[in-house]
Amino acid sequence: MNYNKPKKLRRGDLIGIISPASAPTDNKLIENGVSYIEGLGYKTILGKNVDKLRGYLAGTDEERVEDIHQMFGDKKVKAIFCLRGGYGAFRLLDKIDYKLIQKNPKIFVGFSEITALQMAFLHRANLITFAGPMVVSNFSYEISSYMEDNFWRTITSTSKPGRIQIIANQQFSKNNVGETSGQLIGGNLSVFSALIGTEYLPELKNKILFLEEIDEPPYKIDRMFNQLKLNNMFKKLKGIILGSFSGCIEQDKNKKSLTLEEVWNDYFDIIKIPVIHSFPQGHIKDMVTFPLGIKVKMNVNKRFVEFMERSVR
Numbered sequence: 001m002n003y004n005k006p007k008k009l010r011r012g013d014l015i016g017i018i019s020p021a022s023a024p025t026d027n028k029l030i031e032n033g034v035s036y037i038e039g040l041g042y043k044t045i046l047g048k049n050v051d052k053l054r055g056y057l058a059g060t061d062e063e064r065v066e067d068i069h070q071m072f073g074d075k076k077v078k079a080i081f082c083l084r085g086g087y088g089a090f091r092l093l094d095k096i097d098y099k100l101i102q103k104n105p106k107i108f109v110g111f112s113e114i115t116a117l118q119m120a121f122l123h124r125a126n127l128i129t130f131a132g133p134m135v136v137s138n139f140s141y142e143i144s145s146y147m148e149d150n151f152w153r154t155i156t157s158t159s160k161p162g163r164i165q166i167i168a169n170q171q172f173s174k175n176n177v178g179e180t181s182g183q184l185i186g187g188n189l190s191v192f193s194a195l196i197g198t199e200y201l202p203e204l205k206n207k208i209l210f211l212e213e214i215d216e217p218p219y220k221i222d223r224m225f226n227q228l229k230l231n232n233m234f235k236k237l238k239g240i241i242l243g244s245f246s247g248c249i250e251q252d253k254n255k256k257s258l259t260l261e262e263v264w265n266d267y268f269d270i271i272k273i274p275v276i277h278s279f280p281q282g283h284i285k286d287m288v289t290f291p292l293g294i295k296v297k298m299n300v301n302k303r304f305v306e307f308m309e310r311s312v313r
Helices: 027-039 061-073 089-095 098-103 112-125 135-139 145-156 189-194 218-230 260-268
Strands: 014-018 043-046 077-082 107-110 129-131 162-165 179-188 207-214 239-246 290-292 295-299 304-307
Touching (some): 014 061, 027 135, 089 112, 112 290, 179 189, 179 239, 179 290
16 A cells, blocks of 8 residues: 655744643753754744643643644644653544545654554554654753654655664574565554554554564563464564563562563564564664655665655655
8 A cells, every 4th residue: 555645844844743642741841842843943833732731641632632633734734743652642543533634644753652643644544654753752852863863864855764774683583584575564562552453553464563662571562462463463464673672671570570582582483574673763862763654675684674765755
């Protein structure tokens, strides 16, 4: 399937900023992120509900959906950046006007909890989105030059993003080597697995699945990978790219546990598709922006992932 590519971002364009999951803990962080973006020559507009709070959510479901619809419907807004992840984006999926999004394809950026929206936009609105930095999470503190160079080039240039070499030289079993290609889907493991069985998850057949996670103990990673296995997802895929799984260890020193690598091996030893791990994406400083929906090639032996087409038009 060919997905809709948004128009590239140009200096001076208006960027809409929303919080479709949890709210930032400090409004000063919003100011820092906005100042950074405007310092690069872009204009910004905040969603009218970004300062709302409801428990662990950035306002009610209706308020957060209103900001999504307003930004996609505003012709002046050329890109939409999420403030942060957190919790609750999945609550919006059955309330979103996907025809509005399909008619107004725009750059949409976020990761972690935002995976729920990105998979739904891809499946229901055919929109390529970007698993990339967020305003508070990535643009409010010390900014990685590697991350920002890769990100801005990805959304402002119609050239192919090119090849990313992976430093780690470890591999899984002999079943997980070789080269393959397919359209890229995925995101945060917890959120992605929670979409299984819903009408908001794209078809996995012949896809490359990317997954990342943070602060989940191995037994929970085990449970989620088993859910993928029992839904026959590994049999449909062309390959798997594992990003950062930072903090995914058993914190209780007195509790017996498998290691993360042992959990991975239990699942990947029995499947015969290429698997790459330690890709620089996820909850890390030096993050590569992933255009979800474009075709990629991965080579386990030579340890690279290559973007085979441009992500914007």
